Amino acid sequence: MTDQSRIRNFSIIAHIDHGKSTLADRLLERTGAVTEREMREQLLDTMDLERERGITIKAQAVRLEHTAEDGQKYVLNLIDTPGHVDFTYEVSRSLAACEGALLLADAAQGVQAQTLANCYLAIDAGLEVVPAVNKIDLPAANPDEVSSELVGILGGTPEEVLRLSAKTGEGVDRLLETLVARVPPPSGDPDAPLRALVFDSYFDAYRGVVCYLRVVDGRLDTGESIRFMAAGEVHDATEIGFLTPKAKPVASIGPGEVGYLITGVKEIDRIRVGDTVTSARRPATTALPGYSEPKPMVFSGLFPTDGDDFERLREALEKLRLNDASLVWEPETSKALGFGFRCGFLGLLHMEIVRERLEREYDLDLVATAPSVAYRVPLPDGRVVEIRSPQDLPDPGERDRISEPYVKVMIITPTEYVGPVMELATARRAIVGGMNYLSPERVELDFEVPLAEIVFDFFDVLKSKTKGYASLDYEPSGYREADLVKVDILLNGQPVDAFSAIVHRDHAQEYGKRMTGRLRNLIPRQLFDVPIQAAIGGRIISRETVKARRKDVTAKCYGGDITRKKKLLQRQKEGKKRMKMVGSVEVPQEAFVAALKVDEE
Amino acid sequence: MRPDQADALATASAAYVHIPFCSAVCPYCDFAVVAGNDHLVRRYVDAVISEVAMTEPWQPLESVYFGGGTPSHVDPAWLGEILEALARRHGIASDAEVTLEANPEDFDLAKATELTALGFNRISLGAQSFDESVLALLGRRHGPAHITRAVSAARDGGFGSVSIDLIYGTPGESDNSWLATLHETVALSTDHVSCYALTVERGTPLGRAVNRGAPAPDPDVQADRFGAADEVLRGAGLHRYEVSNWARPGHECRYNLTVWAQGEYLGHGNGAHGFRDGLRYRNHRRLEAYLEHVEAGRWPRAGEETIEGWDAELDRLFVGLRRSLGVAHGPGTTAILESVEGGRLAAAGVITADSERLVVTRPLLTDAVLRCALSQPAPIVMADGDA
Numbered sequence: 001m002t003d004q005s006r007i008r009n010f011s012i013i014a015h016i017d018h019g020k021s022t023l024a025d026r027l028l029e030r031t032g033a034v035t036e037r038e039m040r041e042q043l044l045d046t047m048d049l050e051r052e053r054g055i056t057i058k059a060q061a062v063r064l065e066h067t068a069e070d071g072q073k074y075v076l077n078l079i080d081t082p083g084h085v086d087f088t089y090e091v092s093r094s095l096a097a098c099e100g101a102l103l104l105a106d107a108a109q110g111v112q113a114q115t116l117a118n119c120y121l122a123i124d125a126g127l128e129v130v131p132a133v134n135k136i137d138l139p140a141a142n143p144d145e146v147s148s149e150l151v152g153i154l155g156g157t158p159e160e161v162l163r164l165s166a167k168t169g170e171g172v173d174r175l176l177e178t179l180v181a182r183v184p185p186p187s188g189d190p191d192a193p194l195r196a197l198v199f200d201s202y203f204d205a206y207r208g209v210v211c212y213l214r215v216v217d218g219r220l221d222t223g224e225s226i227r228f229m230a231a232g233e234v235h236d237a238t239e240i241g242f243l244t245p246k247a248k249p250v251a252s253i254g255p256g257e258v259g260y261l262i263t264g265v266k267e268i269d270r271i272r273v274g275d276t277v278t279s280a281r282r283p284a285t286t287a288l289p290g291y292s293e294p295k296p297m298v299f300s301g302l303f304p305t306d307g308d309d310f311e312r313l314r315e316a317l318e319k320l321r322l323n324d325a326s327l328v329w330e331p332e333t334s335k336a337l338g339f340g341f342r343c344g345f346l347g348l349l350h351m352e353i354v355r356e357r358l359e360r361e362y363d364l365d366l367v368a369t370a371p372s373v374a375y376r377v378p379l380p381d382g383r384v385v386e387i388r389s390p391q392d393l394p395d396p397g398e399r400d401r402i403s404e405p406y407v408k409v410m411i412i413t414p415t416e417y418v419g420p421v422m423e424l425a426t427a428r429r430a431i432v433g434g435m436n437y438l439s440p441e442r443v444e445l446d447f448e449v450p451l452a453e454i455v456f457d458f459f460d461v462l463k464s465k466t467k468g469y470a471s472l473d474y475e476p477s478g479y480r481e482a483d484l485v486k487v488d489i490l491l492n493g494q495p496v497d498a499f500s501a502i503v504h505r506d507h508a509q510e511y512g513k514r515m516t517g518r519l520r521n522l523i524p525r526q527l528f529d530v531p532i533q534a535a536i537g538g539r540i541i542s543r544e545t546v547k548a549r550r551k552d553v554t555a556k557c558y559g560g561d562i563t564r565k566k567k568l569l570q571r572q573k574e575g576k577k578r579m580k581m582v583g584s585v586e587v588p589q590e591a592f593v594a595a596l597k598v599d600e601e
Numbered sequence: 602m603r604p605d606q607a608d609a610l611a612t613a614s615a616a617y618v619h620i621p622f623c624s625a626v627c628p629y630c631d632f633a634v635v636a637g638n639d640h641l642v643r644r645y646v647d648a649v650i651s652e653v654a655m656t657e658p659w660q661p662l663e664s665v666y667f668g669g670g671t672p673s674h675v676d677p678a679w680l681g682e683i684l685e686a687l688a689r690r691h692g693i694a695s696d697a698e699v700t701l702e703a704n705p706e707d708f709d710l711a712k713a714t715e716l717t718a719l720g721f722n723r724i725s726l727g728a729q730s731f732d733e734s735v736l737a738l739l740g741r742r743h744g745p746a747h748i749t750r751a752v753s754a755a756r757d758g759g760f761g762s763v764s765i766d767l768i769y770g771t772p773g774e775s776d777n778s779w780l781a782t783l784h785e786t787v788a789l790s791t792d793h794v795s796c797y798a799l800t801v802e803r804g805t806p807l808g809r810a811v812n813r814g815a816p817a818p819d820p821d822v823q824a825d826r827f828g829a830a831d832e833v834l835r836g837a838g839l840h841r842y843e844v845s846n847w848a849r850p851g852h853e854c855r856y857n858l859t860v861w862a863q864g865e866y867l868g869h870g871n872g873a874h875g876f877r878d879g880l881r882y883r884n885h886r887r888l889e890a891y892l893e894h895v896e897a898g899r900w901p902r903a904g905e906e907t908i909e910g911w912d913a914e915l916d917r918l919f920v921g922l923r924r925s926l927g928v929a930h931g932p933g934t935t936a937i938l939e940s941v942e943g944g945r946l947a948a949a950g951v952i953t954a955d956s957e958r959l960v961v962t963r964p965l966l967t968d969a970v971l972r973c974a975l976s977q978p979a980p981i982v983m984a985d986g987d988a
Contacts, residue, residue, distance in 0.1 A: 527949040527969065550824035553844055553967040555797040557923055558668075558860060562916060563874070563881065563906070566975070573972050584945065 001219070001254030002075045004190075008183045009077045009214065009258060010130075011094055013119055014104035015112035015471065019134040023104065023166035024062070024078060030172055031064040031076070033244055060200065061097075061212050061258050062245040068180045076179060077258040079199065079214075081118065086347030088475055089292060092121055093199040093274050096290055097214035097258065100128040100183030102175070103150065107133045107141035107163075110442060111149050112471035113412040119153065128183050129154055132162035132175065149439050186216075186256025193284040194218035194226070196253075196261075196277040201268060203322040207239075208266045213259065213277055216288060220253045220261070225280035229287040231270055234280045235263035269325040294326035296344025297405070297476065298351055298455050299388040301332050301369035301498070302358070303340030305589050309364055310339045316362035317341060320354060327354060332389065336498040336582050337367055337592065342389055348455060367592045369498050371455045376403040376479055390500040393486050396537060402502070403479040405451040408433075411462065412444050413470035420465040421445060428453035429482075429504060448477055452502070487541070489515050490533040491523070494583035498592055508534075512542035515595060522591035525549035530585050602842065602853055604926045604958060610855070610862040614691070615664045617856070618649060618683055619870030620672040621888055624707070628740040628810070629768075631802035633872025633886045634670045641888065645870075646679045648895040652869050653686040655900065659867070659877075661692030664856035666700045667721075673703035677712055681719035683869075688720075691867075698723050698762070698855040705747035713758020723854075724755045725795070728765040731785040732778040738771050739799075740806075745785065752789045762852050764793030769830065770823035771799045772816035779826050780833070787837040792852035796830045797845050798823040824965055844923045844964045861920045863913075871901070881908050911979035918974050923967055927960030934959040936977035943973055 014020040027033075064076040081094040095101065101122040105111045111119075122129055131150040133143045147161040162178060164171025195218060201211040213220075220226070220240055227234045239262040241249040253259045265271055272294075276287035304313050321327050327350075332342040345351035351371060358364050375387040377399045387393050393402075409430070413421050415437075425432065425447050433446035449458075454474065462470050487508050489499035499519075503511045512534025519532045523546050534542040557565055579586040622645075623636045635641075665687060672680060680701070687693060700723040701716060708726065716724075730736050731745040748765065755763045765786060769779055786794055799818045801811050811817045831841055839847040843861065846854065860866060860876075868875030871891035874883045882905035885891045894901040908916055914933040921928035928934060937943040938954055946952045951963045952970055961967050 527945060527951065527966070547821075549820075549966070549969075551798070551820040551827070551965045552969050553923075553965050555800050555845055557844075557920065558857060561874075562919055563883070566915070566919060569968060569972050569975055572968075573975050576972070576976075 001252055002257060004186045004188065004254075004256040006072065007075050007077070007186055007256040008100065008179055009079065009098045009186060009256070010100040010102055010179055010183050011079045011081045011098045011122070011127075012102045012104055013081065013115055013122060013129075014134070015106065015109070015115045018104055018106040018109070018112075018115070019166045020080075020104060023134065023164075023172075024080065026166050026169055026172050027064060027076075027078060027176070028062065028245065030169070030176065031066050033062065033064050060245075061243055061260075063242045063258065066176050066180070069177055074180050075257070076176070077214075079258065086297075086345070086350040088117075088121070089294065089346075090200070090273055091118055092125070092290065093197065095122050095125045095127060096288070097197055097199045098122075098127055098183075099186060100130060100179065102179070103129050103131045103154070104134050105132070105146050105150060107135045107143045107146050108138050110142075110146045111153065111412065111438065113410050113444070113473040114471060116153065116412060116444065117410055117473035117475070123154075130162065130178055130182055131156070131160070132164055132171075134164055134166055136163050137165040137168050137170065145439060145441070149442065152438055188215065188217045188255030190217075190219065190255045192217035193282045194220055194277065194279040195284045195288055196220055197288050198228075198271060198273055198275045198277060200273060201271050201325075203266075203268050207262050208264050209262075209268050209271050211261050211271050211277075212243075213253075213261055215253050215255055215257050215259075217255055217284070218279065219255065220259075220277070222249070222251050226261075226263070226277050227280045227283055228271060229276040229278055229284075230272060230291050231275055233265075233270060235265060238262050238264050268322055272325060294346065295476075296326070296328050296374075297347055297451060298345045298371050298373060299342055300345070300351055300371045301334060301337070301340050301342050301389065302329075302355070303332075303334060303337035303367045303369075305365035305367055307338045312362065313341065313358070313364055313366070316358050316364060317343070319362075320357060324354075326350070334369075334391075334497050336496045336580060336587070337369070338580075340367075344388070348459070367498075367589065370501055372502065373405050373451045373455060375405075375484070375502060377401075387502070390486055390502050391497050393502060401481050402484045403481045404484060406448050406477045406480050407451045407454065407474040408477040409447045409449050409454065409472060409474045410444060411447070411470055411472050412438065412442060413466050414441055415443050417466040417470060418443060418445070421462065421470060424458075424461055424465055425449065428458060449474075450480075450482065450504075451476075485536045487511050487515075488535050489519070490531075490535055491519075491582050491585045491587070492528075492530050493533075494585075495535075496582050496587075499595065508536055509541050516542045516544040518595045519591065520544040520546055522594050523585065523587055526585060602850070602858075602926075604929070607858055607924065607926055608862055608929060610859045611864045613663045613855070613859045613862075613864045614660045615666070615856050615859040615864060615866035616662050616687055616691075617866055617868045617870075617873055617875070618665065618667045618672075618687075619670065619868070619873040619884075620667060620675055620680075620702075621645075621670040621871055622674045623669065623671045624674060625740070625742060628806035629799060629802065631805050631808075632670065633888075635888055638888065639674075641892070642675055643679070644892060644896075645888070646675070646682060648892050648901075649683050649869050650686040651895050651898075652901060653683070653690050655895075656690060656867060656869075657877075659691045661694045662687060662697055662867075663694045664698040664700070664859055665693065666854075666856040668700075668702050670702075671704050671707070671727075672701050673707050673712065677715040677719060680716070680721075684720050693720070700725055700854065700856060702727065703751065704743065705751040706743040708751040708754055710754040710758055713754045713760060717759035722760060723762040723764070724760045725764040725766060725793075725854075726751050726755070728786070729768045730771070730774070730778070731782040732774065735768075735771050735774045735778055735782075738773045739768060748785075749789065752791060762793060763791045764795065764848075764852075764854070765789070765791050766795045766797065767830075768797050768799050769826040770818040772818060774826075776825070776829070780829060783830055783833040787833060793846070793848040793854065794834055794839055795846050796827070796834075798827065827965060840925075841964075842925050844967060858924075861924050863917045863920055876908070879908055879913070880905055882906075915974055919971055922959070922961050922970055923964075925960070925964070927958045929958055930954075932980050933974055933977075936980060937970065937974050940973060940977055942976065946970055946973060 012020045061079045067073050081091045133146045147158045196213040196215040198211045198213050242259045274291035278284040329341040329343040378384045430447040430449040436444040483505045488495040516532045529548050530546040532544045533540050621634050626636045699721045701721045702725045728748040834847045841847045865876050872886040884901045885903045891901045918933045951966045953962045
């Protein structure tokens with residue numbers, strides 16, 4: 001066990017691509033935790049998908065040993081944090097395991113919204129925040145301006161802002177010294193009953209659930225009986241250890257230390273991030289604060305293109321859940337799309353990652369319905385139901401008000417784009433909040449926006465309106481009533497459930513027009529005219545027609561052509577297999593995908 | 602023609618002879634054709650004669666069809682040699698229909714007289730249009746005057762049955778242009794007219810042009826043009842007996858009717874298909890490959906398949922349903938009529954059935970019916986060869 005005065009626990013807060021992973025690699029090298037030969041590029045990001053997207057989905061921790069200028073040996077625990085808006089809760093738990101945070105900003109790009117949001121989380125959690133400007137080796141680097149931005153956020157002087165290049169290693173030694181000097185040591189009570197914070201967990205096929213934890217008070221010993229306080233479960237600490245970064249079993253983990261715990265539990269949802277581990281024999285009376293259940297924010301129906309893949313989809317979801325307790329789903333039946341699952345995600349990125357993994361790692365061909373949020377509808381009997389799918393919305397007669405979730409949105413943009421950003425926000429029913437200049441060139445804008453307005457394409461439009469310079473962060477901010485209606489899309493008079501959407505009354509016409517227009521181009525001509533209508537209740541708000549097919553015959557079929565023609569029609573027939581019958585209308589599978597695709601303009 | 606007469610052609614004997622040579626290749630054509638290879642013509646004629654000689658002798662042929670390519674591009678005497686070879690091998694019935702495809706620009710009275718003397722009695726002229734601009738769009742090398750002259754030459758030269766081919770729906774052709782072409786056609790009083798919707802085939806110059814963004818034929822426009830053709834030709838006493846073919850009574854093309862009745866036929870020449878003893882075969886399409894095989898004494902077959910059971914029944918529908926008189930009931934029609942899709946087709950007026958036959962009443966949607974047939978599982982009771 002290490003003396004608490006020799007321990008420094010810290011996280012790195014940085015935007016995607018601002019060099020967090022590269023810096024982590026440098027720290028591992030400098031402290032001798034990994035030799036260069038062992039060095040894999042960006043060791044802390046283990047999943048392929050993370051590597052490709054350059055983001056960290058699951059936090060990890062690594063124990064570094066550093067001999068400081070004072071001649072003392074220090075243990076530095078670097079706790080990685082997820083870098084995306086969907087994982088705010090996990091970020092907050094990682095931060096809760098630290099005493100300090102390194103705020104890392106790209107010298108060319110400056111502070112981004114998510115970084116700022118996470119920085120505020122760190123400040124709120126009482127962490128010592130050490131500012132640093134990375135990538136000073138870049139030709140476009142502007143460390144002076146970025147330093148003054150950081151000073152504007154954190155106070156202090158520009159001289160206190162570290163300047164480094166994770167790529168070349170410049171400034172890394174000074175960073176290590178600064179961390180030792182400025183991050184406070186832990187101050188847990190070694191004699192109190194054990195309290196350890198679970199800040200991350202993952203499923204290992206051989207070992208079961210592995211959780212990462214930070215011991216706050218007391219001591220965790222191998223083999224002892226432990227209790228997860230929120231889950232209420234008791235297990236044995238089969239193995240405990242440090243990550244150096246390789247797992248290294250130890251007999252005890254003392255106060256202030258960070259390590260892993262294996263209990264033999266196989267189901268990841270039984271061990272939740274934020275839970276407190278205590279001793280079963282000598283339990284703590286109160287758990288560590290801040291635990292909450294993962295709450296899905298965005299919902300989408302996932303349907304296999306080939307109905308026969310339904311069971312495979314279920315199995316794939318179950319496997320994904322082994323590593324992702326926040327993924328929830330329930331079976332859903334669509335008249336148009338058949339059997340599938342309505343899945344709940346923490347946010348948009350989470351949704352995208354899950355879909356991509358299902359398609360890539362499990363080789364599934366999926367149709368996803370338009371993302372929806374959870375609406376709250378009070379029923380006449382006083383109950384309030386949560387509506388996660390437009391199909392479930394009670395008829396207007398059985399409800400009067402609908403509430404929708406809002407989010408607090410923070411946007412950081414160069415000042416020249418304030419106009420376009422305001423325009424976008426207003427178009428998305430935003431309530432304009434504050435405006436805060438980070439520097440003469442960059443401004444932080446705050447809004448409250450219905451979540452439904454940002455789940456589609458808000459981020460894409462924001463990026464295009466600001467030439468990619470704006471960044472965005474959001475967090476839930478409760479429910480508000482709104483004038484929402486359900487728009488149905490009817491093919492030949494029959495509603496197609498997959499295309500129904502709950503939208504604001506002012507946007508209903510636009511949605512209806514867009515969908516009917518798209519479908520007119522996507523639905524092949526049939527034997528009869530097919531009206532495509534958008535309707536609110538019984539009222540038609542938009543209409544298009546796919547005219548009947550009039551010619552479907554090859555000009556010639558003489559002796560030589562029979563085989564060829566049979567093959568041609570056979571191919572066309574195979575194409576028809578990918579059609580879904582909606583009433584009497586044949587709709588190609590691609591039409592569902594294309595019609596529900598988010599606009600890219 | 603009565604349905605039973607048409608169906609009876611299933612037992613007729615027919616032969617197709619492919620002549621691949623052309624003076625130039627039309628941009629829309631995807632047949633096995635060559636241009637600028639006239640030095641190979643004699644070798645080719647000899648090869649076809651050899652192929653005929655290799656063939657198992659059959660009953661006297663009731664119809665022979667020389668198609669192409671441009672058969673009229675070849676010396677009539679050489680065509681006569683091939684006809685003679687067929688006569689020697691199988692015999693040619695005294696009342697046989699012997700058709701030759703010809704281009705208007707290389708057809709005159711002298712040629713016509715020579716051909717009829719050799720035994721040809723039916724001519725099919727590739728007129729395509731009477732509109733100079735449409736002919737130019739189609740890359741044709743003749744003008745309207747050539748067509749009129751060629752029809753007169755055929756009549757004067759003794760052809761008992763004269764047909765012309767037309768193409769409709771060429772981008773650039775107008776309603777009026779098409780109507781004018783139809784009226785010019787009717788004025789020539791031919792015995793038979795084929796009207797084909799211009800089709801964009803992959804790998805042709807037209808196909809490539811369309812891929813690059815050139816206008817493609819509009820199927821709705823083509824549907825309108827088809828309607829106009831049927832109206833004008835019917836008014837002139839020509840009845841439609843197949844999707845793209847109209848004839849005066851008694852002048853229906855017997856060779857094609859044989860194919861559409863699922864009758865058997867010999868196929869000679871490069872790229873030709875034949876159907877004999879339940880075996881459908883195809884010859885090498887490349888001219889050189891065909892010549893090399895035959896000259897080495899080998900069958901020029903590139904592939905073959907036995908057509909039996911459900912496959913044969915599907916074939917019967919594929920060819921038979923294109924005819925205006927449809928097909929007699931069999932396992933295939935039952936399968937269509939009992940299917941959900943068949944019900945939709947009947948409801949949309951695409952097919953009509955009585956106790957005897959199934960008829961496609963909206964011929965421009967024939968392929969929808971055929972796809973429906975293809976989608977049906979083979980009935981369990983369907984034994985080999987009882988179609």
